[in-house]
Amino acid sequence: MTASQPARTVWITAVLAPVILGLDLLTKTIAVAQLEDRPPVRLFGGLVNLVLVRNPGAAFSMATGYTWIISLIALAVVIVIIRISRKLRSVGWAIALGLILGGAVGNLADRIFRAPGVLQGHVVDMVSIVETDGSFFPVFNLADSAVVCGGILLVLLALLGRELDGTRAVKEAKTGE
Numbered sequence: 361m362t363a364s365q366p367a368r369t370v371w372i373t374a375v376l377a378p379v380i381l382g383l384d385l386l387t388k389t390i391a392v393a394q395l396e397d398r399p400p401v402r403l404f405g406g407l408v409n410l411v412l413v414r415n416p417g418a419a420f421s422m423a424t425g426y427t428w429i430i431s432l433i434a435l436a437v438v439i440v441i442i443r444i445s446r447k448l449r450s451v452g453w454a455i456a457l458g459l460i461l462g463g464a465v466g467n468l469a470d471r472i473f474r475a476p477g478v479l480q481g482h483v484v485d486m487v488s489i490v491e492t493d494g495s496f497f498p499v500f501n502l503a504d505s506a507v508v509c510g511g512i513l514l515v516l517l518a519l520l521g522r523e524l525d526g527t528r529a530v531k532e533a534k535t536g537e
Contacts, residue, residue: 380462459510466503
């Protein structure tokens with residue numbers, strides 16, 4: 361590790377998260393402007409569909425009556441990631457946390473600023489796979505995709521034994537005592 365490694369990993373997270381947030385806000389703005397009061401747009405023979413859905417719940421429309429709790433949990437996740445990111449030395453972890461941070465803030469912004477009100481706002485979703493009503497796979501947005509991809513990367517890093525500090529976890533061999 362070089363002395364500049366921690367600064368580099370902080371910058372990766374600090375740049376990636378706002379990029380994800382900006383792209384998420386842009387795609388949501390376009391979706392609301394172009395898909396409101398319009399039938400779904402079928403792409404690739406219906407494999408992918410663009411349809412405007414306002415989701416009051418968490419992932420997969422769960423916990424629809426607890427939007428304010430979901431908002432507080434998302435805020436806690438954002439705070440934890442910001443605190444952890446200052447100590448990162450792993451590029452993989454920096455990318456994963458940047459994806460999760462950007463996606464979490466994107467959906468949190470919807471919950472804070474969209475109707476019906478602060479900490480109760482509905483998240484704008486617009487991508488549906490196979491079925492336009494989300495019955496095959498839940499309707500999602502770019503923020504959701506970033507959170508899922510970041511989460512998958514975190515799991516892979518953990519399975520590979522990659523630590524936050526960039527080192528690789530060493531398994532201790534059992535002795536035959």
